[in-house]
Amino acid sequence: MTPQAAPAAAGPPLIEVRDLVKTFGPVVALAGVSLTVLAGEVHCLLGDNGAGKSTLIKILSGVHRPTAGDFLVEGARVDFASPRDALDRGIATVYQDLAMIPLLSITRNFFMGREPVRQRLGPFSFMDTAHADRVAREEMRRIGIDVRDPQQAVGTLSGGERQCVAIARAVYFGAKVLILDEPTSALGVAQTSVVLKFVRQVRQKGVGVIFITHNVRHAYAVGDRFTVLNRGRTLGTFAKSEIKVDQLQTMMAGDKELQELSDELGGTV
Amino acid sequence: MAESSVVVPGQDERLRRQSGLRRLLSRPDLGALAGTVFVFAFFAVAARGTGMFQADGVLNWSTVSGYLMVIAVGAALLMIAGEFDLSVGSMIGFAGMMIALPTVAFHWPVGLSVLFAFGGALLIGFLNGLVVIRTGLPSFIVTLASLYILRGLTIALSILFTNRTIVVGVKDAAEGSLVAFLFSGTVGDPVFSWLADHDVIGRLPNGDPSVRGVPMVIVWALVIAAAGHVVLSKTKLGNWIFASGGDANAARNLGVPVGVVKVSLFMLTAFCATVFAACQVFEFGSASSDRGLLKEFEAIIAAVIGGCLLTGGYGSVIGACLGALIFGVVQMGILFTGVPNDWFRVFLGGMLLIAVLFNNLIRRRVVSGR
Numbered sequence: 001m002t003p004q005a006a007p008a009a010a011g012p013p014l015i016e017v018r019d020l021v022k023t024f025g026p027v028v029a030l031a032g033v034s035l036t037v038l039a040g041e042v043h044c045l046l047g048d049n050g051a052g053k054s055t056l057i058k059i060l061s062g063v064h065r066p067t068a069g070d071f072l073v074e075g076a077r078v079d080f081a082s083p084r085d086a087l088d089r090g091i092a093t094v095y096q097d098l099a100m101i102p103l104l105s106i107t108r109n110f111f112m113g114r115e116p117v118r119q120r121l122g123p124f125s126f127m128d129t130a131h132a133d134r135v136a137r138e139e140m141r142r143i144g145i146d147v148r149d150p151q152q153a154v155g156t157l158s159g160g161e162r163q164c165v166a167i168a169r170a171v172y173f174g175a176k177v178l179i180l181d182e183p184t185s186a187l188g189v190a191q192t193s194v195v196l197k198f199v200r201q202v203r204q205k206g207v208g209v210i211f212i213t214h215n216v217r218h219a220y221a222v223g224d225r226f227t228v229l230n231r232g233r234t235l236g237t238f239a240k241s242e243i244k245v246d247q248l249q250t251m252m253a254g255d256k257e258l259q260e261l262s263d264e265l266g267g268t269v
Numbered sequence: 270m271a272e273s274s275v276v277v278p279g280q281d282e283r284l285r286r287q288s289g290l291r292r293l294l295s296r297p298d299l300g301a302l303a304g305t306v307f308v309f310a311f312f313a314v315a316a317r318g319t320g321m322f323q324a325d326g327v328l329n330w331s332t333v334s335g336y337l338m339v340i341a342v343g344a345a346l347l348m349i350a351g352e353f354d355l356s357v358g359s360m361i362g363f364a365g366m367m368i369a370l371p372t373v374a375f376h377w378p379v380g381l382s383v384l385f386a387f388g389g390a391l392l393i394g395f396l397n398g399l400v401v402i403r404t405g406l407p408s409f410i411v412t413l414a415s416l417y418i419l420r421g422l423t424i425a426l427s428i429l430f431t432n433r434t435i436v437v438g439v440k441d442a443a444e445g446s447l448v449a450f451l452f453s454g455t456v457g458d459p460v461f462s463w464l465a466d467h468d469v470i471g472r473l474p475n476g477d478p479s480v481r482g483v484p485m486v487i488v489w490a491l492v493i494a495a496a497g498h499v500v501l502s503k504t505k506l507g508n509w510i511f512a513s514g515g516d517a518n519a520a521r522n523l524g525v526p527v528g529v530v531k532v533s534l535f536m537l538t539a540f541c542a543t544v545f546a547a548c549q550v551f552e553f554g555s556a557s558s559d560r561g562l563l564k565e566f567e568a569i570i571a572a573v574i575g576g577c578l579l580t581g582g583y584g585s586v587i588g589a590c591l592g593a594l595i596f597g598v599v600q601m602g603i604l605f606t607g608v609p610n611d612w613f614r615v616f617l618g619g620m621l622l623i624a625v626l627f628n629n630l631i632r633r634r635v636v637s638g639r
Binding site for chain 1: 500504505506507508511515519520522523524525578582583632635636637
């Protein structure tokens with residue numbers, strides 16, 4: 001089987017981190033993590049709770065600063081002071097449940113923080129509502145969500161659709177790297193496949209996707225490469241052709257007993 | 270893919286109509302609109318022949334509504350951003366003193382006193398907001414503290430400097446000044462003279478038209494309301510206000526400066542309270558340390574009747590204005606009809622309860638899309 005990952009050969013990786021260390025006082029959250037993300041790949045970040053996934057993505061998205069190690073974006077060393085800096089370099093993070101405001105309209109959510117301005121009057125910038133509605137409707141249609149009215153509240157969409165809107169928004173605003181934090185953990189089966197399908201679609205545009213999950217099956221369904229974290233360290237990065245689902249599962253569990261338990265349960269965990 | 274957009278024209282129109290109706294039904298101010306119609310219909314019958322809907326009667330309740338509207342707009346915007354300001358009433362008393370004390374006790378030019386009052390109020394609003402944002406404490410508690418601090422300061426300072434709790438003499442000091450006109454003058458006087466000449470409105474015994482003009486407080490109310498409505502519904506800042514109240518964390522993640530938005534709105538409520546206070550001080554010619562008592566609740570009630578959710582993220586300025594209108598019409602209407610004034614509170618409490626229940630229903634409809 002040829003690797004599905006056929007990332008753009010030329011140019012440095014979108015993101016490269018080497019031996020990243022992060023300590024919070026006496027707690028060592030990351031003890032040397034290395035990772036590269038290429039354009040047009042879905043890179044799955046796997047690990048159990050406490051493995052350091054959250055800390056790693058918080059560093060990548062500019063929330064935390066690393067204690068030591070190298071962090072390069074498109075070959076250039078970066079030092080993000082805030083999530084805004086990361087966004088400016090094209091790194092967008094879609095959080096599991098902090099992405100959408102249910103009472104607000106799809107349009108208002110879509111353009112939140114980046115409202116299109118039609119005219120300025122003193123301190124007030126008037127929004128170009130017509131343009132915003134049009135774009136929101138178009139982008140929704142592209143995902144396959146038929147919105148009757150982009151003024152309808154986001155609360156009317158299903159969980160999977162909301163995730164898709166959040167992803168579409170990040171891509172629309174020029175994300176080169178998309179960090180998806182457990183995008184499927186709160187979703188049912190049908191909703192999950194909606195999101196996974198859309199992730200694959202996004203990848204085809206050349207966006208690098210970091211997909212964080214502890215569901216190996218979801219990861220294997222869309223991933224090109226897999227990096228497993230355990231206790232703040234990377235256990236390695238594997239292309240899809242190099243590794244099977246159950247091997248990933250074993251590695252992620254990192255614990256014989258859990259693996260045995262999982263086998264006892266028929267490998268459904 | 271294009272199928273969903275290029276449909277049979279007839280069907281497309283049907284969808285649009287449906288969505289238009291749904292949009293109307295999920296408007297936050299729908300309940301307040303219905304309430305306004307009901308209240309006017311009720312008093313058109315109950316208060317017929319009492320002069321409530323003659324020119325001076327209209328002036329009467331629209332002035333009461335105008336006063337409340339000034340602070341209700343600020344309260345509504347702040348509530349939509351997810352915060353409360355319970356210090357509005359005390360701020361009215363304190364701002365009145367900030368105008369009257371320097372003018373009367375220290376003989377400052379009255380214009381300077383007014384500037385001082387606005388500056389002081391904005392600073393207090395800023396501090397309210399800063400404490401709320403920095404500590405993350407509920408604004409309910411923080412501004413409850415300000416409520417007591419400001420009320421106490423108002424009484425203490427007026428006794429300290431003038432040895433009484435009512436400071437009179439502002440009218441003489443302000444005679445003919447620009448600020449006196451700005452806060453207690455009237456506009457459109459020639460129109461009302463003309464109306465009196467043509468017997469559209471009545472005359473007072475001394476020959477003046479029964480209404481001299483539109484009081485400035487109503488002008489302030491309309492200007493503040495119009496500005497608030499435009500900012501909330503048409504501008505970037507309005508989007509940020511909704512976002513800050515809808516989900517402050519999500520808003521922050523998307524780059525919305527939630528802290529700045531909230532602090533500015535605390536400054537806005539203080540500004541509105543000062544406009545209220547200035548209109549009152551120049552209308553009565555005095556400041557009194559008990560001015561504005563309970564006004565914070567009236568402002569919040571008007572906002573809630575107008576469809577603002579107590580939890581933030583949803584509401585409208587127009588609704589809050591209608592809430593203030595309902596408030597003024599009922600309060601004065603009950604006087605006109607001769608019903609004991611106690612019934613006003615009963616009605617108000619009932620109205621508030623109905624509004625909250627109704628809002629809850631609307632919120633559920635908005636989120637479920639039905």
